Amino acid sequence: MEMHVNDSPVEYNADFDRLVRQEDLLLEVTETLTQALDDAGMTRTELAQRLGRTPGYVSQVFGGGRNLTLRTVADIATALSMRPILKLVPDDEFGRTDRKRKALRGELSVLGAGVGIRRKR
Numbered sequence: 673m674e675m676h677v678n679d680s681p682v683e684y685n686a687d688f689d690r691l692v693r694q695e696d697l698l699l700e701v702t703e704t705l706t707q708a709l710d711d712a713g714m715t716r717t718e719l720a721q722r723l724g725r726t727p728g729y730v731s732q733v734f735g736g737g738r739n740l741t742l743r744t745v746a747d748i749a750t751a752l753s754m755r756p757i758l759k760l761v762p763d764d765e766f767g768r769t770d771r772k773r774k775a776l777r778g779e780l781s782v783l784g785a786g787v788g789i790r791r792k793r
Contacts, residue, residue, distance in 0.1 A: 722751035
């Protein structure tokens, strides 16, 4: 597969693509959690108290210094009275404008994988 950067051909690298997708997903999840925390009107210190963790731990999670596991995401969502959801979409259905539109609606799509958090009902 030939890709182009600044109109110059670049050889496709599957390992690099995999790493980019991983980092993009981590960024999207962190941004979604940050937005959910803001929407809940909760501080990181309050979140730490609800999680039974230190404020430093929460700062590491939100700053990317800690590995975000599905359990951690679920724990944070629970502390915010929310539920995490996951949506996978084919690469050919994903686009930058689609990402922005979904982000505004609270549904984030990330290079073939979407992550969002919705309030519990």
